[in-house]
Amino acid sequence: MFTMKLRKVTAAAAAALVLSLTATACGGDDNDSDTGSGSGGGDKIKIGIKYDQPGLGLKKPDGSFSGFDVDVATYVAKELGYKPDQIEFVETKSADRENALARGDVKFIAATYSINDERKQKVDFAGPYLLAHQDLLVKTDSDIAKGTDLNGKNLCSVTGSTSAQNVKNDIAPKANLKEYSGYSECIAALQSGTVDAVTTDDSILAGFAAQSQYKGKFKLAGLKLSNENYGIGVKKGDTATVDKINKALEKMVSDGSWDKAVKDNFGPANYKNEPAPKIGDIVQ
Known part of the structure; x- marks a missing residue:
């Protein structure tokens, strides 16, 4: 009789332990998302930009950021579910962009990042979102x-x-x-x-x-000596994030936010920008 009762108690305890562990695991997933819930209780997204390019990516003396790349990155982050105060901008110099993505230092990079065949071997690109020359x-x-x-x-x-x-x-x-x-x-x-x-x-x-x-x-001078297709760099293989960013970029163009960002950042220079490129349309 005693042995049978012990077995029943042990089985019940084991079941309770399994339920407890399952609940804990689910709770951990909810609090550790980096794909963008926006309301995930303190979730952050790290985005790579330039710090020293006025009109594109500039860290100002007061610690704030401005520029076209910053506006694009902020819009994309919003569509991924993040508010501005959940964005952490990280300086990514040209020589370290691929490594920063591979290491997972940032979720994506918007930093005058021209799409080319060599870079596509190391990272995936969303966009392009601007055709420069x-x-x-x-x-x-x-x-x-x-x-x-x-x-x-x-x-x-x-x-x-x-x-x-x-x-x-x-x-x-x-x-x-x-x-x-x-x-x-x-x-x-x-x-x-x-x-x-x-x-x-x-x-x-x-x-x-x-x-x-x-x-x-x-x-x-307006000479157009080359074509530079600016894309948003994403860690190689992260096609889900690429798809989400592409949808965000399409929305940014369709609702007029893209044109506004161009005017706000380049307007005083009378920059004759190209129209917003179509996703996947790389101009050689």
């Missing part, structure tokens, strides 16, 4: 109207940039190339007259030209 930024009274006008002129870009080398190798072999550590230094050199032109993506140049201290001083 390599261009020149010159003073408003400059007579530089085409690439060959750079022969004998001083051309600036950042150290290691392919943009300036492309111009020197293919368009203006007699241009005097000057390289600085950042585009801010190139812009300062353009303002002082040390250089005659700065080259990189037109969106980046427009972002600098749109700053209040430079308003009316610079213009884009």
Whole structure:
């Protein structure tokens, strides 16, 4: 009799333990989601951006962020279920973008991230969400109207940039190339007259030209020297997140938020942007 009672008690305890563990496991899943519940009690999403590109991704002195990439990332995060105060922006420099995604440091990256075949071997891309072009930024009274006008002129870009080398190798072999550590230094050199032109993506140049201290001083040459399809980078294999981001980007275009973001961030530079690209439409 005693043995039978013990067996019954043991079975009941085991059943209770299983139920307890099941409830705990379910509760843990609810509180540890990174796919976007928005109301998940303190859930955060980490998004990679640039910190030093006015008009695209800029960390301001007060700690806030501004720029077209920031606006796109914030809109996408909202569609994934996150409020602005649940977003943590993480600086992702160009050389570390693939590693940041592979390590899981960020959920996705919106940082002038051009889609190309080499990068697609390492990460997946949503978008594109902007078609940019390599261009020149010159003073408003400059007579530089085409690439060959750079022969004998001083051309600036950042150290290691392919943009300036492309111009020197293919368009203006007699241009005097000057390289600085950042585009801010190139812009300062353009303002002082040390250089005659700065080259990189037109969106980046427009972002600098749109700053209040430079308003009316610079213009884009509008040469369209290359096509740069900006995509949102996602960890390789995370197709579910890619699909969600693509739907968010389509909605951003359809409800007018995309156009507003372009105007807000690039308007003062009179940036003649391309229309919003269709998802998956890569311009070669």
